[in-house]
Amino acid sequence: MIVDFEAELWIWDARRSETWTFVSLPVGAAEEIRDLTGGARRGFGSVRVRATVGGSTWTTSIFPDRARGSFVLPVKRAIRTAEGLDPGDVARVTVELRDF
Numbered sequence: 001m002i003v004d005f006e007a008e009l010w011i012w013d014a015r016r017s018e019t020w021t022f023v024s025l026p027v028g029a030a031e032e033i034r035d036l037t038g039g040a041r042r043g044f045g046s047v048r049v050r051a052t053v054g055g056s057t058w059t060t061s062i063f064p065d066r067a068r069g070s071f072v073l074p075v076k077r078a079i080r081t082a083e084g085l086d087p088g089d090v091a092r093v094t095v096e097l098r099d100f
Helices: 013-018 027-040 077-083
Strands: 002-008 021-024 047-053 056-065 070-074 090-097
Touching: 002 021, 002 027, 027 070, 027 090, 047 070, 056 077
Parallel strands: none
Antiparallel strands: 002 090, 021 070, 047 056, 047 090, 056 070
């Protein structure tokens, strides 16, 4: 499954001093991911993915976010720097599920 979307980068409030930055997947895609992965999720309910933002592609995991009713994708500093992105910017994101 591949999800292609645009989303705003945001900082996780609980780790604001460490600037953990995420994008939220669309809720509809999250429902489909939950259906597809069922019990195949890993620690913390995570799902392994290949993510692409701009010209940067990396392997990571998405994590469930009950507050948003979706999954969140961490966007590490190296990716944000390479793509010239800051929290509050909107990015085009592609997420491809792996290993389910």
